[in-house]
Amino acid sequence: MARRIPPMNPLRVFEVVARTQNLTLAAQELHVSQSAVSRQIAVIEGYLGVELFRRERHGVTLTRAGQAYAEEVVPAFDAIANATARLLRSTSQGALRVRTYTTFAAKWLIPRLPDFQAQYPSIEVRIDNAIPDVDFDRDPADVAIQYGDGRWPRVSAELLFHDEIEPVCTPAYLRAHRAPRGKLEPLLRHRLLVSHYRRTDWDDWLAFSGLSEIVQGTERMSFGSSVLTWQAALDGLGIAIGQTAMLKAEFDDGRLVRPFARPLTRDKGHYLVRPTVQRESRKVAMFRDWLLETVAREKADALEP
Missing domain, CATH: 3.40.190.10 (Periplasmic binding protein-like II)
Incomplete structure (x- = not known):
């Protein structure tokens, strides 16, 4: 059997009048006119078929039925208000x-x-x-x-920057492994450093640059993250695929270089993501x-x- 719940707006008006025991104060709290408050009280009394207030010359007072109803309805609205306050605090306060x-x-x-x-x-x-x-x-x-x-579903996404990748290594590694007269292809015949979560980066860049055949048989060393992969490059273990935006400090201070200067910009990127309803x-x-x-x-x- 469906539960019977009165119309919420008249019920809310009843709660405020019952709590304040004053039509004027209730109208001020609800930001409506006193006559509007009276009309909403009439609506809920009509719905329930019970007189909830006595209209007297100096205002209103609860009937015995109205008092009994108010003793349960007013705490229910208090509980709703407290639950709402806690919810809003959890999303707007704190770290x-x-x-x-x-x-x-x-x-x-x-x-x-x-x-x-x-x-x-x-x-x-x-x-x-x-x-x-x-x-x-x-x-x-x-x-x-x-x-x-x-x-992504149910979120608002704002692009920060597209993913841009290209090989990176230390200046010392570049000097040690490039061919005479500056040919760079020999860099790709030593050791390629691979990030586990970005396993296709090398193959994507090589295909983009037309250099896939050069790496046939080249050793690949894998690491659990891009951070570890780049640290391996900094320690001279090989040449890695860098994400340009992530390595600004290393490029600026010369610890890493981009020998091919041939970045691949992808359609995907890094996004700031927030709930759609927030x-x-x-x-x-x-x-x-x-x-x-x-x-x-x-x-x-x-x-x-």
Whole structure:
């Protein structure tokens, strides 16, 4: 049997009048006129078929039936209000929870976080590292940064930058393994360093560059993450595929070089991901704006001669 629940707007008006015992105060709390309050009371009394208030010259008072009803309805609205407050506090207060990959966190986000903290010292940032795509209903995250084509269900995705890849190695490795007169193809005949989660990067770049045949029989050494793969390149173990945006510091200080200078830009990229339905808290808005401004500034700086 279906439960009978009165129309919610008249019920809400009854709760406020019963709690305040005053039509004027109830109208002020509800931001409506006193006559509108009276009409809603008449609606719920008509629905229930019970007189809930006595109309007197100096206002209204609860009938015995109205008092009994109010003793259960008012606490129910209190419970709803408290539950709503707790829910909103959990999403708008506390640390900003950012979910992303270890590589993005270590090589892009964390080096730039001091700038965010300088601008917004009151916002604590907590970074959670995970590989699977975010599920905001399951995962404790306010925002996520993830790799893909930007088409994920039930989320809003904003592109930060496309994935750009090309081989990288140390200057010493380049000097030791390139052929006389600067020919670079011999670099590909020694050892290719491969990231487990980006296993196709080498083959994609080689096909793009028309160099696939050169690596037939070349040794490949695999690592559990891109961070470890690039560390192996820094230690001179071989030549790796670099993600351009992640290795800015290494390029700037000369620890890694891009000998072929032939980047492959993919359709996929890194996206800022938020729930489609989200009460936009200040901390999320500040982080989003800072992130997009940082990306835009670095793109502009890269275009300068």
